[in-house]
Amino acid sequence: MPAIRSVLSHLVLILTAAAATAQPLPSWNDTPTKQAIVAFVERVTTPGAPDFVPPAERIAVFDNDGTLWAEQPMYFQLLFALDRVKALAPQHPEWKNQEPYASLLKGDVKTALAGGERAILEIVMATHAGMTTAEFEGIVTDWIATARHPVTQRRITEMVYQPMLELLAFLRAKGFKTFIVSGGGIEFMRPWAEAVYGIPPEQIVGSSIRTKFEMRGNGPALVRLPEIDFIDDQEGKPVGIHSHIGRRPVAAFGNSDGDLPMLQWTAGGQGARFALIVHHTDAAREWAYDRQSHIGRLDKALDEAGAKGWTVVDMKQDWKLIYPFQKK
Amino acid sequence: MPAIRSVLSHLVLILTAAAATAQPLPSWNDTPTKQAIVAFVERVTTPGAPDFVPPAERIAVFDNDGTLWAEQPMYFQLLFALDRVKALAPQHPEWKNQEPYASLLKGDVKTALAGGERAILEIVMATHAGMTTAEFEGIVTDWIATARHPVTQRRITEMVYQPMLELLAFLRAKGFKTFIVSGGGIEFMRPWAEAVYGIPPEQIVGSSIRTKFEMRGNGPALVRLPEIDFIDDQEGKPVGIHSHIGRRPVAAFGNSDGDLPMLQWTAGGQGARFALIVHHTDAAREWAYDRQSHIGRLDKALDEAGAKGWTVVDMKQDWKLIYPFQKK
Numbered sequence: 001m002p003a004i005r006s007v008l009s010h011l012v013l014i015l016t017a018a019a020a021t022a023q024p025l026p027s028w029n030d031t032p033t034k035q036a037i038v039a040f041v042e043r044v045t046t047p048g049a050p051d052f053v054p055p056a057e058r059i060a061v062f063d064n065d066g067t068l069w070a071e072q073p074m075y076f077q078l079l080f081a082l083d084r085v086k087a088l089a090p091q092h093p094e095w096k097n098q099e100p101y102a103s104l105l106k107g108d109v110k111t112a113l114a115g116g117e118r119a120i121l122e123i124v125m126a127t128h129a130g131m132t133t134a135e136f137e138g139i140v141t142d143w144i145a146t147a148r149h150p151v152t153q154r155r156i157t158e159m160v161y162q163p164m165l166e167l168l169a170f171l172r173a174k175g176f177k178t179f180i181v182s183g184g185g186i187e188f189m190r191p192w193a194e195a196v197y198g199i200p201p202e203q204i205v206g207s208s209i210r211t212k213f214e215m216r217g218n219g220p221a222l223v224r225l226p227e228i229d230f231i232d233d234q235e236g237k238p239v240g241i242h243s244h245i246g247r248r249p250v251a252a253f254g255n256s257d258g259d260l261p262m263l264q265w266t267a268g269g270q271g272a273r274f275a276l277i278v279h280h281t282d283a284a285r286e287w288a289y290d291r292q293s294h295i296g297r298l299d300k301a302l303d304e305a306g307a308k309g310w311t312v313v314d315m316k317q318d319w320k321l322i323y324p325f326q327k328k
Numbered sequence: 329m330p331a332i333r334s335v336l337s338h339l340v341l342i343l344t345a346a347a348a349t350a351q352p353l354p355s356w357n358d359t360p361t362k363q364a365i366v367a368f369v370e371r372v373t374t375p376g377a378p379d380f381v382p383p384a385e386r387i388a389v390f391d392n393d394g395t396l397w398a399e400q401p402m403y404f405q406l407l408f409a410l411d412r413v414k415a416l417a418p419q420h421p422e423w424k425n426q427e428p429y430a431s432l433l434k435g436d437v438k439t440a441l442a443g444g445e446r447a448i449l450e451i452v453m454a455t456h457a458g459m460t461t462a463e464f465e466g467i468v469t470d471w472i473a474t475a476r477h478p479v480t481q482r483r484i485t486e487m488v489y490q491p492m493l494e495l496l497a498f499l500r501a502k503g504f505k506t507f508i509v510s511g512g513g514i515e516f517m518r519p520w521a522e523a524v525y526g527i528p529p530e531q532i533v534g535s536s537i538r539t540k541f542e543m544r545g546n547g548p549a550l551v552r553l554p555e556i557d558f559i560d561d562q563e564g565k566p567v568g569i570h571s572h573i574g575r576r577p578v579a580a581f582g583n584s585d586g587d588l589p590m591l592q593w594t595a596g597g598q599g600a601r602f603a604l605i606v607h608h609t610d611a612a613r614e615w616a617y618d619r620q621s622h623i624g625r626l627d628k629a630l631d632e633a634g635a636k637g638w639t640v641v642d643m644k645q646d647w648k649l650i651y652p653f654q655k656k
Contacts, residue, residue, distance in 0.1 A: 059530075177530070186574070194384070201574030202387075202505070202531075202572065202573045211567050213564075213589050220566065222567065222593075235540070236541075238548065239540070239550065242539055242550050243536065245529065246515075247528075247530065264543065264548045268547040
C-alpha cells in the first residue's frame with residue numbers, strides 16, 4: 001500500500017519538523033536577533049493572525065557568499081577558478097603573457113583581480129566555458145569533494161555557518177520555500193547545494209554564462225559559451241528573483257552591499273517582511289570586516305539596516321558557534 | 329498543536345492523492361496512450377524497480393499553447409496583445425501609420441503577423457513593456473478574468489484540456505514536480521497558472537523581456553523594458569529548462585516542432601524517460617492541424633516521434649472529452 005508508506009514517511013517528516021521547531025536555532029544565543037527571527041516566523045505562520053502568509057507565498061531568499069558560507073580570504077568560486085586556470089594552462093600557452101591569467105599563474109591574485117567584482121565574474125566565466133553542462137557539473141563535483149580552504153584547511157563545504165543551516169531548516173519546517181540568490185555562478189552552486197543546504201537546483205538563482213543546445217553524435221548537449229548571460233548581483237538580484245521565482249520574497253538574508261537591492265525589494269513589499277544582514281564581527285572565530293572590505297563590503301546596507309530597523313546579526317554575540325565542525 | 333494539525337492536513341492530501349491515483353486519468357480512453365503514461369509512471373516511481381527515479385529528480389515539463397490549453401485560432405497571448413494595442417492606441421497616435429500596429433488596429437491580424445513567430449513575440453513584448461511588474465500582473469489578471477475566446481465565447485481559462493489537467497494531478501500525486509516550459513511570456517502565465525493548473529510561479533519558464541530595478545518615491549519597483557531578454561522556444565527550451573530548473577526532466581509534453589529540442593533533451597537523458605506529443609486530430613471537438621499549420625506546426629517532431637517511439641496523443645481517439653466544461 002503506497003498510501004500507507006506515504007503516510008508513515010510524512011509522519012516522520014512532520015515529527016522531525018516538530019522537533020526542529022520545538023527548540024529552534026540551537027546554535028543561536030538567546031539575543032534580540034534570535035528573538036526577532038522567531039517572532040517574525042510566528043507572526044506570518046500563525047493561522048488567523050493579521051500578518052499570516054499562506055504557505056505558497058512563504059518565499060525566503062538567501063545570499064550565499066558571506067551569508068551561508070564564508071567568503072574570506074577570497075570567494076570560494078575564485079579558488080575554484082584559480083585551480084581551473086592552473087589545470088587549463090597547458091592548453092593555453094598564450095595565458096603566460098595575457099592578463100589576468102599571467103598574474104594568476106604567478107600567484108599574484110591581487111593584481112589579477114584589480115578590476116573589481118565584475119572583473120572577477122568575467123574571469124570566472126571565462127574559465128568556466130567551453131564544455132557541456134554535464135562536463136562542468138562533473139568538474140565542480142570533483143573539485144568540491146577534494147579542495148581545501150587555504151586558511152583552515154577544511155573542506156570547502158565545511159565552511160558553512162551552522163546557525164544559518166539551522167535557520168534554513170527552521171524556515172522550511174515552518175512551510176517556507178528557501179532559495180539561494182547569489183552573485184556566484186548558478187552552475188557552480190547547483191551540484192552541491194542540495195546536499196549541503198537542502199536547497200534543490202531549481203531553487204538556486206545565480207550569475208550565469210550563456211548555453212547553447214546542440215544535437216551531437218552521441219545525443220543532445222548544452223554547451224557553455226564564454227559569454228556572460230546574467231550578473232545576479234546588486235540591482236540584478238531583484239531581477240533574478242523576479243525571473244526565477246516570480247514572487248516577491250517575504251524574507252531576505254544577506255551580508256553585503258551587493259544584497260541591498262534584494263533586501264530593499266523584499267522589505268518594500270506589503271504586509272509583514274523580514275530583512276536580515278549577517279555582520280562579520282568575529283575576528284577570532286571567523287573574520288571581522290565591513291565598510292572597508294574589498295570582499296563582502298557592508299557599508300550602505302549597514303546604514304540602511306539601521307535606518308529601516310532591519311535585523312543585523314552580530315556573529316560574535318549572536319552565534320554560539322560558526323561552523324558545523326565546532327559542534328560538541 | 330500545530331504538529332497534529334499538520335498531520336491531519338497531510339493525511340487529507342495523501343488520501344486525496346491516493347484517490348487520484350487509484351483511478352487515474354478518468355477523461356482518457358483506455359488506449360495504448362493512457363497505458364503508456366501509466367506504465368511509465370509506475371516504472372519510475374516503484375521503489376526498488378530498476379528504473380526508479382528519486383522524488384527530487386521527478387521533473388516533468390509541459391509546453392502550454394496547444395499542450396495544456398488551446399492555441400487556435402491564434403495564441404491566446406496574441407488575443408491579449410491585440411486588446412492591449414487597442415487599449416493603448418489613444419496614447420500612440422503614431423501607430424496608425426506604423427506596422428504591425430496599423431494592420432492590427434484595422435483588424436488585419438494576418439498582415440500584422442506576416443513576420444512569423446519571432447515577429448509575433450516581438451509584437452507581444454513591445455505591447456507588454458513600460459510599466460512595473462506589479463502593474464503588468466494586474467493588467468493580465470483583469471484581462472484573463474473577462475476575456476472571451478473568439479470562437480467558443482468561453483472564458484480563456486476554460487479552454488484548457490481536462491485530460492491534461494488530470495495528467496498534471498496524476499504526476500504530482502506520484503511525486504513529480506510539474507513545470508510549464510512555454511514560448512509564451514513568463515509574466516503572462518504566472519498570474520493565473522497556479523489557480524488553473526496548480527503550477528506555482530516559480531515553476532513556470534517562458535519568454536521574457538528585460539526588467540530593471542529602480543528605487544522610486546513610493547518604494548522599490550521592477551520596470552518592464554521593451555527589450556527581449558529570452559525566447560523560450562525551439563532550442564531555447566532546453567536552455568530555459570537548464571537555467572530555471574537545473575535538472576534534466578524525466579518527462580516532457582509538447583505538441584509542435586517548437587517543442588522538439590525540449591523533447592530531444594528530455595528523451596536523450598540516461599535511464600527511463602518519457603516524451604509525449606499532443607496531436608490535434610479532432611476537428612469536431614477542437615481543431616485538427618499538424619504539418620501545414622502556421623500555428624503549432626507539428627511536422628519534424630511527428631516524424632521524430634515515430635522514429636524514436638515517443639507517445640503521440642490522438643485527441644480524437646484518446647480523449648473522452650476536451651474541456652472541463654464538457655464534464656457531465
